[in-house]
Amino acid sequence: MLIEMGKRAKEAASLLNTLGSSKKEEGLKAAARALSDHSSQIEKANEKDMEKARQNGMSQGLLDRLALDSKRINAMAEGLLEVAALEDPVGEVLSMKTRPNGLIIGQKRVPLGVAAIIYEARPNVTADAFGLCFKSGNAVILKGGSDALHSNMAIAEAIREGLFSVGLPQDAIQLISDTSRETARELMRLNDYVDVLIPRGGAGLIKTVVENSTVPVIETGTGNCHVFVDASADFDMALNIIENAKTQRIGVCNACESLVIHRDIAEDFLPLLAERLKKHQVEIRGDEEALRLCPGLVPASEADWGQEYLDYIVSLKIAGSIEEAISHINRYNTGHSETIVTSDYANSQKFLNEIDAAAVYVNASTRFTDGNQFGFGAEIGISTQKLHARGPMGLKELTTTKYIIYGNGQIR
């Protein structure tokens, strides 16, 4: 019964709400210590998951994401210590004003309460998500994938012990051990106990959560990111940015998936681009005009424009103007990250103003959309929706506000 879990989470949350920063720091340090102390139990639990995964024929890449050794467990503990050192967002008063009737109205940052995270595969998310939620004063209910169940349980158990050892509520972290879909659906409708639900995983998971959840959701992740090479672009800069955004790490949401090239430079630029991407065996799927200008491209279909490949493939469109480029990008993007390479001032401003996305760049790689790169210290995900949080979400995005009002008998 998730309801019982919800109740316990809510109770833990009201305790966390009143903790000062130093007590929360102590909890995170105790949790980090407990992870290191329980390293061998966690490795044993992980071995169970690995064995099952091998039997099920899991691919080498996924096996690598699942595997834990003492180094990776220590890295999780380190992660908790890093979060412990971040500034506590809770308690900040954003504004406080006296009204004409003498009421003093302040807006204060407070924890959300109970956060739920549904995630796939990587067991380190268990510790990472706990750390960010705990630091921001939230209790967390975690539902990981079945492949990592034993690992996740061992990690959560260690953290609970750590919290207990310093007199903090263990239910600040609870892991759902039932990985069925029915339980996932129940969690998505636990409105009385869960304040926010954050899915972390592939497009399929996110779609299921958005469609089935009545709990408020923050949509994260999918990134069909574009690089637009304007007519005035510095070719070297454009090639470097495209190479980096497309190939530095292909499986991430801020990788480039689609190129838009200004017609005026296409004939000169395309051969250089094809050559540069050949080094990484990137397949370029171009529109008709691009195919005419540059031999060796693969024809793109309509479906390509909206595709997040997460692979050594990129779509390519020729645009006759910046307006056409912006309209193409706004039509097919997922609201994640887009960049223009240009040396034209007006076009840089136009692109920044008119592109509808969480992060809009001039002359830089889309790969920078990331909590660490933005200086937040850590992130719980990258929001591609517009409500509450947009772009990399750090500790602040795990809080809400409440109005606190000081009166002396005012009535209307």
Place this chain on the structure above:
Amino acid sequence: MLIEMGKRAKEAASLLNTLGSSKKEEGLKAAARALSDHSSQIEKANEKDMEKARQNGMSQGLLDRLALDSKRINAMAEGLLEVAALEDPVGEVLSMKTRPNGLIIGQKRVPLGVAAIIYEARPNVTADAFGLCFKSGNAVILKGGSDALHSNMAIAEAIREGLFSVGLPQDAIQLISDTSRETARELMRLNDYVDVLIPRGGAGLIKTVVENSTVPVIETGTGNCHVFVDASADFDMALNIIENAKTQRIGVCNACESLVIHRDIAEDFLPLLAERLKKHQVEIRGDEEALRLCPGLVPASEADWGQEYLDYIVSLKIAGSIEEAISHINRYNTGHSETIVTSDYANSQKFLNEIDAAAVYVNASTRFTDGNQFGFGAEIGISTQKLHARGPMGLKELTTTKYIIYGNGQIR
């Protein structure tokens, strides 16, 4: 087909996104002028709605909410002029920092895009909601109740004419003329075109929207607001606040619906309270202890604690401590507005810190939770959820942010 409407709204939104404040002001003034100019057409359309409503046996109270005369139409126009004069929230850069690699990362306030509002009864919402959305750079799709359809259509038509007269996109406001439930459901799932959905109306409407919408929703409205009279309360102040919060206007979400009285003063306070509320024929539904202490109360059932009466009824519970009072309130409240009457410093802080609600008061009436009272100039509703906006929502709450990043060739 709502999809066509959604496309037009999105196009209008991208135009609004680039408008400066003065052009938006011009649009609002033109819309206000058009409302006054079309006063007689709007009154005629309203007469149709009124006639149908009378035939359907609508109550006098609801008929009054539906009725429009030239005075009320002018008040709508005035409302648009007031919104025109408010500060434009769009374009504010909340922060801008240079990262170690030279990237300059700013966070800029931008419109949400397309807002949809589903509302009941009162036709003035048509103009009010348009005004706030337009000023904050959003296109709006409105779906009003069938009772006010002709009035709403006439108002929307006048506003569209006003916008057209100054060369602004008419589709900044679109009204859905089909008031069927199917169309409402379609609107709730128009994720590709609608960025936020705000329901305005009774608890039933809000529940339907929360349960059926895949578009992000901001939950507004329901208010089971409490007044807690602490042991150290000034009796006169407590009586004035309760009288005001309960009876000044009974049908609103910030009215008081439940009282919690500290045991130490209950015996002395209850008779005074009963006498004060008798003036307004308020029925007091008390717990067992209250019934023993004060004759003439009605017994409360469990259902009373969670009830938003919107009527001359109030529930009353005796609490042995502030902890018990806080725990009772946090269990049964709807996250709207709660107040403590006290002269004890520590208890005032404890209440402010531990009550989980959008607005928490010390020594003031809950009736102040309102955009105008808070100094926002106007409001689109009062959010009782924690994501994105909490409490009265003004123009700022109809915006989001995007990261704008200035580089000079940075790659990772």
